[in-house]
Each structure stands twice: as structure tokens, then as C-alpha cells.
Amino acid sequence: MLLQGKSLLAGRTGATGGTIFRALNPATSETLAPDFHEASLAEVDAALQAAAAAFQDYRARPAETRAKLLETIATEIEALGDTLLQRAQAETGLPLARLQGERARTCGQLRLFAQVVREGSWVDARIDPALPDRQPLPRPDLRRMLIPLGPVVVFGSSNFPLAFSVAGGDTASALAAGCPVIVKAHRAHPGTAELVGHAVVRAVAACGLPAGLFSLVHGGGASVGIAMVKHPAVAAVGFTGSHAAGRALCDAAAARPHPIPVFAEMSSLNPVFLLPGALRERGAALAQGLLGSFTLGAGQFCTKPGLIFALRGPDTDAFLQALAAAVQGAACATMLTPGIQAAFVENRTKVTTVPGVKILAAAGAVPDAKKTQGQPSVAVTTGANFLMNPALATEAFGPFTLVITAADADELAACVRALEGQLTATLHGTAADLASAGPLVALLEQKAGRLLVNGFPTGVEVSPAMNHGGPSPATSDPRYTSVGTAALLRFARPVCYQNFPEALLPVALRNANPLGLMRLVDGKLTREPMA
């Protein structure tokens, strides 16, 4: 399968003539063929216009069409076979087994959204039957459901080249909700993006849907991205990446004549709290578990535990010794790009050069610059120091974590209050620890979107109950998740139909409930048809 290096714009390949770039293999520092051609603003405009036109067709199709499309995309991705995995490995330096797992997750996610769409109750159908005899005024017949928002621009992440990129969670949830998608390909894995993009294009064609439903744009960073966010045809934006880039998109969207929502998943330190009983009973196991979690994927997870809190004492000292020993033996690992590797070193330095911070341990192995390696390390400081130095809350995206030892429970609580918004927060404790952890949980509920007990935050399940989101600056909108089936709620809005004749109503709202949806009828949840 030969890569063409061009954008895929409403089913057509983009033109050449603009700026050219190549992908880089971070494990060898070699550039990879072919050349990739950036799309022009005129091409982007045409793709967005095509998406707006395709929206009017797609949104009118039955749920079954959307479900079939999602399933067909999954099948087409699987049909890419090893070609996809090999290119993804070359572009990201991620291990093959990890990429196999990520592909399974990507396809499973598409199929899960197909199930949700096919079942259909996510549209939150509500029916208030007419009360013609009510005094002092009759009630009209009112029926409400969620309909899709419109074309969605998706900015794929660097660290999940499959599961949060071209056909990842944002794309799957937008298509599931009934919205066309225009993906801005991540420059770190353009070939992977093109392969998956072609799979989506084939699925769209196979389902007899308009080509404008999907486009993949190769573009030169901020200018094309901001132009897409400002384009009048765009109704919403999904983004996973840095805080600076996410905030720039949010600001651009908020400044539009008609602002649109941006769902940006940006940064998180994912604090972990080691409670006294857990430290006493299994400090060494915690050290091993935390090492595994903060170095997973070379520490390049949004949910990497970047802050570890414990009360000072002999059990914590023993834990720190065990953690130091584990880190010293850890291997260096290839990071996604030289830029990410450099930013990692820079941000880690910001933390470790704060007075009062001690580097507890670093991996004994020397990182190989040619292999774009990150060196695992861990630093330690006090709660008092954490409270004085906001720089200690800098996210170093890579294999680094900072242990904060607090003098007492009050200092620990003060540290929690000082935290900004997070994707996750984790408690490790014995039954006795947890029995008195209510106040800590109450504080953490205000800080994070997911709370874990005796686990590690780096695994994010794709399921109905998952929440991958959290207060600012973790995300731009804590009311929504970007992982799990609730993610499609981001791309829908309610419409109320008042006194509509049956034939003019959307099928979901008709008396007979032909789709068998769970609906709120006269204030009661039921799957029954209307009497």
C-alpha cells in the first residue's frame, strides 16, 4: 500500500504545491518517505463546505446507517493489517504489542458506539402529552430529543496514533452522534493518519454516504488549525494535546461571531495518594506499580501519575527506597518525537531545579539521543515546598514523577486544595485507611473527573461509565467525557417539537415508539408505546 502524502478532502486527494514535510522515526532519527503535502486554506474551506452539505444528508439517515458506518470503519482498519502497525511503529516508536492493543481498542470503540447508536436511547427522548383540559391553560403536546450539532473538527493526539487520532474516540463519537468529521492529521504520524483516513473513506463509500462526511487535512500547525476552528461551517471541536494549543483553540472558538464548543483534553498531573496502611502493608508493591504506571508508554499518557503524596514516616522512607531502586533499574524508552522529548527534559528541569527538590533516583541506563529516549526519574520534596512553588505543578510529559511528603494530614489537605483540575486522582489504602478517607474523597471530587481506589490511572476503559474529563485545566469542559459512550453527548443538542403531527415527528418521538427507546413520557421513564 503506497502512501500518497496528500490530504483526503471529501473523497478526493489534495493538491501538491504547498509546504512539504516528512515523518520521522524517533527510534532511529531517520526521516520516512514519502513527502507529505500541506493542504491550502482553499482546500480546507472546500472540505468544510462539503461537510456542511453532507451533514444534511447524514443526519437524516436512520441510526442503523450510522452504526453500519462505524462497524465498516472498524473492519476497514483491521483490513489494513500489519501495514498499519508497521507504519505506526516507525512513526511513533511505540512497541508493536502496544499498537496491536491500541488497534483493538480503536475498533472495539467504533463497534461500541455502533451498539449505542443502534439501541438509540442516548437521544434522551422526552414526551409530555397534551393536557387540553388543564386550567388555567391547556398544555400542548411537547416532544424533545437530541439531534446532531453539525460538522466536527478533530485534532488527533500524538500519543494515541490510533485510539485518539483519525478514527479514534472523537471521530467515532461525532459520527455516532450524526456529525461529519474533518480531522487535522497529527504531524508526528501522517502516514498512519493517511492509512486510517483511506479506511474511513472506503467505509463512507461502501455505506453509500456522501464523501463530504469525512476529510483528513495535513496542515501546518496553528494557522490551518485556527482557520478550521473559526470556519462558519464548523459546529464543534475535539482536541487532545498541550494546554497552550488547546487554550488557543478555545480562545479562537470563543471569539467567533457565533462561538462553538471546544472539547480540549489538555493536561493533568493525576495525583496519587498513598495512605498510611497501604504504605505499611505493601510499600514495595506500590513502588513497582507506580514505576510501571509512570513509565508506561515512556510516560506519555494523559493519565500518567505525575504527583505522589504520602505522609512522612518510616513506611514512606521505605517506599521511597524501594521506588528509587526500581527506577534505577528501569530502561530508557523512545519518546514520540524529538520535540516531545525536549519539552519533557525542559519541564522536568523546571520541577527539579526548584529549591528543596531532590532527585531521588534516575534510571542507570544512559538515554540514547539518536533513539529519542526519555530517562525515567523520580524526585521528592515536601508538602510545604509544594504549597510555596506553583512550578512544582508543571506537567512533564514523559517518564518522571514527583513525590510529595507531607508533615501531617492538614498539610496534605492543603496540598489537595492547591491542586488545579485533574483527569484522575487515586487513593491507595487498606480497608481501615479507606474507612476514614471520606473527607479526602470529597475534596478530590472537586478536583478530578475520575477517582480510583487501589489501582493505577493509566488504563482508561472505553465503557458507558467511564469519565475521561475533569475541571480546568485538565479539560476545557468538565461536563463531558472524551472516552466512553457518553462522549457522543458532546456533539448533540436538544430540539423540542410542539404540537407536531405524528408524520412530521422524528421516528424516535412517535407514539408507537417504533425504535423501542427508553423515553421520559409524562415524567416517567418507560419503553412502552403511548396509549
Next chain:
Amino acid sequence: MLLQGKSLLAGRTGATGGTIFRALNPATSETLAPDFHEASLAEVDAALQAAAAAFQDYRARPAETRAKLLETIATEIEALGDTLLQRAQAETGLPLARLQGERARTCGQLRLFAQVVREGSWVDARIDPALPDRQPLPRPDLRRMLIPLGPVVVFGSSNFPLAFSVAGGDTASALAAGCPVIVKAHRAHPGTAELVGHAVVRAVAACGLPAGLFSLVHGGGASVGIAMVKHPAVAAVGFTGSHAAGRALCDAAAARPHPIPVFAEMSSLNPVFLLPGALRERGAALAQGLLGSFTLGAGQFCTKPGLIFALRGPDTDAFLQALAAAVQGAACATMLTPGIQAAFVENRTKVTTVPGVKILAAAGAVPDAKKTQGQPSVAVTTGANFLMNPALATEAFGPFTLVITAADADELAACVRALEGQLTATLHGTAADLASAGPLVALLEQKAGRLLVNGFPTGVEVSPAMNHGGPSPATSDPRYTSVGTAALLRFARPVCYQNFPEALLPVALRNANPLGLMRLVDGKLTREPMA
């Protein structure tokens, strides 16, 4: 009951010493005692800090406490008796019967939210049980529900001094969701605000809740308002008012270090489409109905029909004649404030001075300036002219509407496409008209939050299926309604609890389902306890 003219700040009355203002009776142009004292920024800060503290208490209370609070507020408002209605009438010029109806709606709304909170399923509880044997990785136990966002600032509207003011829809839905409320009193009805504010304060005390749960701030317009929106303790904002003021609040919220959502309901023309059969069969009745709707409350409804579309022809001519005759006989009515009256005249003039616009009719009665009266009138122009002149889409908040006659269905469709976002859109048609109205409905779904058939948009039911919202600029966020029980979804966010011991889980997520909620368990909606 003597008015004190002071803010109510976490249960205490505000200080004097700042700027003083008085309410005005628009029906007599006389100012009303007593003096009202603007709160200082320091007082506002203290109230918001108190709200943040009260939030930690209130959000931990059972749903029953919230429900009781809402019901007690309703009872306390009713206990104000005629004092409230008389003051509201003096401050707004609205008829007593209308204010009685509005009070009933306000109290009914509080009690409806109490029911929703007591039933409890709105928290969208979701449980994915652990799958310890799943390959390649086990699934942890995941449980998710909505929790309250935090303190909400409410800017009451001028035109609903009870139902969308101090204890109106925004306040009721925020308290129902579990959020403290700080109301910025509208300067047009400060006495009404104080009376209702005291009722809320009494209810908070009677329920044994912290006084910081509710504050009422008298303030000097933009500066206090913007300071509240920018305050770090504030989690969300509800607003009903002009587009300029709403947009200023949205911009201030978006520019915060940690942006927060603003739910602003701002402007709408509420287009009405008179289809040919309806015009033929009941043109005269439509004229009467439309007159009633666009002059209701002196035309001061967010849902006032401000644009009426019809195809040119003899039936439309007859309708225009009937409408002209009806308008000529209409009475002038007192508007809410001299400022609103002046803005009405100014914006109406913006429309009627566009070349090609003809004033079809105005009420024969001369408006009395001392009574702050608005004069009902109607103008007419062509679809071609509407398409050329964006000024024709100016909202004139008052008793005025503009009829657009289109040459043909294509011109009509072009007019629909040119519309900005709306709260409502209405079709009047016979069964035959409606049988072919599918394409028009499909266009209007993209433009409005509520679509009506053979009704008038000015009545807004408070019920589960209502949607009072719509695309920008009608509101700042089309994904939410500000009227009806779904309004409380604005003030909540999901949190996921992973692998939590039963005792540490919120009650809504426990195995036994003690609250009897409808929950999504393993992807299936059920009220059953977990096995």
C-alpha cells in the same frame, strides 16, 4: 413588610455607603421608595466565598434536603401574598393577573424541580461491573454519576420579575442540581427582588442550611457583574437579557484562567411561517392570534414572533388586511422601563427605515410617554429585501413584528437559510401544507431550539420535554435549555468512581440501588439492584 434596600449577603444585610438608586414605576414615571444601596466588591467577594464554603455542605446533603428547600422557597414566596404582587406591579407595569400567573409558574417550577430531585434518576448513574477474568486485561468496577458544578451566579431578567429572576428557573435548577446561588438583582425591580430574596433566605434557614447558600446582590451593572463572572469561586453563570450584555459575560468567562460556562439566553426573532392552506382557510384568525402573541406583555417576551413569513398572493393580501385592521385597534401598553421603551423605538426604527419596508399599520391610540407605553405596529417587506438587508433581522423587543412576503418557495427557503439561531420557529398549516413541510422542518431544526405547529411561541411550558434554547445568538450554548426540568443538567458534571468500596461510594451508585434510580448497569437501563 418594609423594604430595606440592601443586598442579602449570605444571610446578612449589606452595608450602606455605596451608590444609591431607586426603582421607577413605568406606568406613572414616579420613583419608588426606598433607596437601594449597591453592594461593594468586597461584599460581593465575601458572599462568593461564603457560597463556596456552603457548597461543600450543601452538595453532601441528601436529595430530600434539596427538594424540601425548593418546596419551602415556594411556600415562602406564596406567603408574601399581595405585597409581592403589588410591588412587582409597581416596578414593572405588568398587569396583576399576569403577575399572579407568573407567581404560580414560579412556585410550580420550584416544586417540579423538587420532584425531579426526589426521583433522582437525572444524575445519569452508570455502572460497569468489574470483569476480573476479561482478556487481555480485566475490567475494573466503574461507576459514574453527575455531581453539582459549584456556585452559580444568576442574572435575572427584566421581563419575568418572578419566573426568571431571584427564585426563577436558573435559581431553581441550580439549587436542584446542588449548587449555591448568588443572584445579581435586576435594577428594574429591586424591591420585588428583595422580597423574594428574603423568602429564599427564610427557606434556607428553615431547612437548617448554611446561609452562604444564597445571596442577592444589588449592583451597578457591568462592573459588579463582570467581577462576579471572573471570581474564582464561581463555577457557572445563568443570564437572561440582551445580546450585548450576554456576550460581554461570555467573553469575560472565556478569558478567565479557568473558563466557566455561561448559559446566556439573549435574543430571538422567533420566525412564524404561514403556509398557503392555513392562510386560505384561516387568515383572519391567524392575524388575531399573531396580534395577541406579538403584543403579549407589551411584546416583551423572548419568544415574541418578530418575523412572519408568507408567500405572496391574494390570501396573504387578505391576511395583511386583517392584520392591519387588528393592529389599528390594539391598545398601547406600559413597557418595563423607559430604557427598554427607548431601545424598542430605536430598534424598530432600524427596521422600518430600511428602504423597501412599509409600515403596514400602527395602533390608532397615541402612546403616553408618562406611562412608558409602546405602540403596537407591524411592517411588511419582501423576501428579496430581507435577503439583502441584515438590519431587517434586528430584534425590536416590544410590540412590533415584520411580515416578509416571499415570491416563491425558493426565496422562502433562502430566507430561512439566512436566519441566525432562534429560540423558536413556528409553522401554521393545514394537514396538506404539513404533509409537504418536511424540508422546511429540516431547515428549521438547524436554526431553532423549539419548533411549533399551529400554535404561538409566546407560551413556554415548564416541563420535562420543554427546550428553551437554541443556536447562537439565541443562546450561548444550544446544548442546554433554561426552561423545563432538563435545565438542571447545566449545573452538573460527571465523576467516575473506579474500584471504590461500597461504603465510600455515593448512595446513588451503591449495589442495592437504595434510591431506586433508573441506572445504566452494564449498558442496560434498569431500576434493579445489582446482583
